[in-house]
Amino acid sequence: MNSFMKLGLLLLLFIAAVSGSFAVIFNMGLAGGLLAAAIVGTGCFLLFGFSAWGLGRGHLRWVGLTNRLEVAGVLLFSLYLGGSSFFLGAANASVEVLNEGDHSAGNKAKLFARDVLRLPITEEQETMTRGDITYVYPLEHKDTVSQVDELLQNEMEHLQAFFGLEETGPLTVVLHSDYESIEQATAVPEAAGYYDFYSQSVHFAVEDGIWDLVFLHEYVHFLSHEYALKHDVSETRLPQWFEEGLADYLAGESVYWYDPAALEPVDFFTLDLNSAFHEAASYSFDPYAQSFLAVNSLASDFGEEALQQLLSSLSPQRFYTEMELITGMDLDEFEATFLEDEIAYSETIADLFDEAYEAYEEERFVDAVPVLEEIAAIGGKYEVDEALWTLTDIHLERGEFAEAIDLLERKLETGEEEFRIDDLLLLAEVHLLTDPAQALAIAQQVKEEIGESAEEDPAGYYYTNPDSLINAYSAIVHGDEVEGYRQLFDEGLLYNLVVWEILEERLVEEYPEEF
Numbered sequence: 058m059n060s061f062m063k064l065g066l067l068l069l070l071f072i073a074a075v076s077g078s079f080a081v082i083f084n085m086g087l088a089g090g091l092l093a094a095a096i097v098g099t100g101c102f103l104l105f106g107f108s109a110w111g112l113g114r115g116h117l118r119w120v121g122l123t124n125r126l127e128v129a130g131v132l133l134f135s136l137y138l139g140g141s142s143f144f145l146g147a148a149n150a151s152v153e154v155l156n157e158g159d160h161s162a163g164n165k166a167k168l169f170a171r172d173v174l175r176l177p178i179t180e181e182q183e184t185m186t187r188g189d190i191t192y193v194y195p196l197e198h199k200d201t202v203s204q205v206d207e208l209l210q211n212e213m214e215h216l217q218a219f220f221g222l223e224e225t226g227p228l229t230v231v232l233h234s235d236y237e238s239i240e241q242a243t244a245v246p247e248a249a250g251y252y253d254f255y256s257q258s259v260h261f262a263v264e265d266g267i268w269d270l271v272f273l274h275e276y277v278h279f280l281s282h283e284y285a286l287k288h289d290v291s292e293t294r295l296p297q298w299f300e301e302g303l304a305d306y307l308a309g310e311s312v313y314w315y316d317p318a319a320l321e322p323v324d325f326f327t328l329d330l331n332s333a334f335h336e337a338a339s340y341s342f343d344p345y346a347q348s349f350l351a352v353n354s355l356a357s358d359f360g361e362e363a364l365q366q367l368l369s370s371l372s373p374q375r376f377y378t379e380m381e382l383i384t385g386m387d388l389d390e391f392e393a394t395f396l397e398d399e400i401a402y403s404e405t406i407a408d409l410f411d412e413a414y415e416a417y418e419e420e421r422f423v424d425a426v427p428v429l430e431e432i433a434a435i436g437g438k439y440e441v442d443e444a445l446w447t448l449t450d451i452h453l454e455r456g457e458f459a460e461a462i463d464l465l466e467r468k469l470e471t472g473e474e475e476f477r478i479d480d481l482l483l484l485a486e487v488h489l490l491t492d493p494a495q496a497l498a499i500a501q502q503v504k505e506e507i508g509e510s511a512e513e514d515p516a517g518y519y520y521t522n523p524d525s526l527i528n529a530y531s532a533i534v535h536g537d538e539v540e541g542y543r544q545l546f547d548e549g550l551l552y553n554l555v556v557w558e559i560l561e562e563r564l565v566e567e568y569p570e571e572f
Contacts, residue, residue: 063121064130071134075141082145083162087153094146101139108132148173164196189225194232198263201232208269209276211474216277216307219365220284228279229258230272236262252278254292273308284368294372298328302348303364306356310349313439317399322347322392329373354395359383406432406440413447422451438473445472449483453555458491478503485526486556489533497530526550539571546572 078097082090108131111117115125122128151173152165185192185202190209192202209230217225233239239248239262250261250271259275261268281300285292321342328334328344337344355363363383370376377388384391409432416425425447432444445468452461465484469477481503488496504523529550532541542564544550551557564572 060124060126063127067130067134071138074138078138078142078145080162082142082149083165085149087150090149090153091146094142094149097142098139098146101135101142104135105132105139108135168197189227191227191229192232193229195234198232198234201263205230205232205272208272212273212276216273216280219307219361220280220368221365222280222283222287225280225283226257226286228276229256231258231260233260233262235264238262250275252282254282257282270308270310274304274310277304277307281368288369290371294370295368295376296325296329296373297331297334298325298344298348299352299367299376301334301345302350302352303368305345305349306352306364310353311437311439312350312353312399312403313437315346315350315399317350317396317403320346320350320396322396325351325388325392350399351391351395354398355380355383357398406436410440410443413444417447417451420454422455425451438475442473442476446483449487450553450555453487453490453553453559458487461487462491478507481506482526483553485530486551486553489530490556490559493530493533497527497534500526500530539568543571 078093082093085093108117108128111122111128112125112132115128116123117128117131122131148169149165152168155168155173182193182195183199185194187206190206192205194202217223236247236249239250239260249265249268250259252259252275257279259272259279261271261275265271278300281295281303282292285294323337323342323344328337328348334344352364355367366383367376367379370379380391381387386394409428413425413428413432416422416428429444429448429451433441433448436444445464449461449464452458452464462484465480465487469480469484472480481499485496485499485503488499500523504527507523525544525548529541529544529548532538532544534541542560546557546561551560561572
């Protein structure tokens, strides 16, 4: 066999080796891929040294390399294969770090090109149909579809009822991996979602921390469109600020996240058109904030029936006429006063919390309790949640563990689904003080309710994988209390400071040499 045939064979071997390395490394996880790359790289390093020695001798006859050209071919083979293996190992590691979940080798290559090399790779998408709803999603977000569908099924009935819709036309829900594709479609910087009027499709970015709120906001736009079709009225008959404010309101937005006193309203007429609405956004002004607070004010003062009455307006002019009849004031007066109630409410809640926390810090629990109960009676869902958790702390400070458990159980029965996992985990911590076996059962329940998303979407406030709690609680329940409690403290798995302090005092007393 002459030298050129040997070099040709070596080239084919190189292609096969790189392909094999890609298949092996990219089908492994982070550690496995790095180990495989290191093994291949080490072998190539040894081969490089051997061929470099042969290059100096002019041949390696005992392995069939009779001249320097053939030896140089092996040297380059080892150099390029080693470099390729380290590159593949690094590429696989970067994909594993930047993306959660299991991915095929081909999908990893696309993710590397998109996320690391920043190439304009179009996401490979799949389609799933459930009833009249078609979901279009990137492969890596398949698990999110079930969460979106569950959310929609829970919210669909009451949202459709607001618009008087018993049924709707088909809807396409498109999940995007990032904001960039949303921005490209809308030309709106940092847009998290949009509703496409022509294709009747809802789009949102999965990476948004409040994608559920964004999705429901866009779904309300779809229902508003369906309302227009049902009543044969113009889809652009309403001011854009009302459309956006209504979408936020029905999606479950809360005044809790806003400071009404810091908002300087602009003329509502300047927010009538879609283009003008988005152009009004600036570092110091958020048109969505003004829109939501205005709609929320209308609902608070005149009821949701007023919103439905405005929804039936046939034109922007009729809308403003109807709004004046409902509010009893012209638009200028409404603009000047609509924040007054929100500001007064915010100040009242803030003053009550200040009073409650001052009493709590001074251990005047008798004074703090009625204030917190007042907040729980008049506050929004976030204020109520904070007040009830503080009441739980007061029960714990007093040693009223049964009362704390009863309060949390009632909160779970009547409270917001949004806080359920957090409440269950707090209840488990309180049960550590009275019945660790019950704490373990609750931690196992949390894992069941979170399901496969336990590792990818840690539980609410706690950011804790339930498996860690289950391991620690199991050790405590099965007699290895020292190890179980040490895990809770060392890994920071206890988040209620009162529970932490009570347990610490107990453990120091019971196990003085261990804690």
